Amino acid sequence: MKKKEVNEAVNVEAKVTRANQVNDVVFFDMVINGINVYGLKVVEGSEGDFIGWPSHKGKDGKYYNYAWCKLSDEQQKDIIHQVEEML
Numbered sequence: 001m002k003k004k005e006v007n008e009a010v011n012v013e014a015k016v017t018r019a020n021q022v023n024d025v026v027f028f029d030m031v032i033n034g035i036n037v038y039g040l041k042v043v044e045g046s047e048g049d050f051i052g053w054p055s056h057k058g059k060d061g062k063y064y065n066y067a068w069c070k071l072s073d074e075q076q077k078d079i080i081h082q083v084e085e086m087l
Contacts, residue, residue: 012069014079019086028083037067042080051076 012032019028026042039054051071055063071079 012071012075014075014082016079016082016086019083021087026083026087028086030079030082032069042083049076049080051079 013034014030014032016028016030017036019026021027028040028042029036029038030040031037037054041052042049043052053065053068055065058064
């Protein structure tokens with residue numbers, strides 16, 4: 001099966017259901033278009049905060065997401081704002 005490239009953000013309804021801060025890391029869970037996603041995190045990047053999706057480390061040492069959805073910058077900002085309000 002070939003990997004399909006996704007270039008556009010989809011229309012999503014996202015609601016953060018739980019947020020928890022451990023030291024400098026903020027973890028959260030959310031429901032996105034009716035699907036529960038657990039173990040997301042807010043990551044501080046050089047161009048601002050973004051959402052880190054749940055992942056696992058492969059045998060090759062690289063990390064691979066096991067849940068992911070293309071989000072626009074505005075959608076990410078809205079979700080991160082929801083997380084901040086829960087802390």
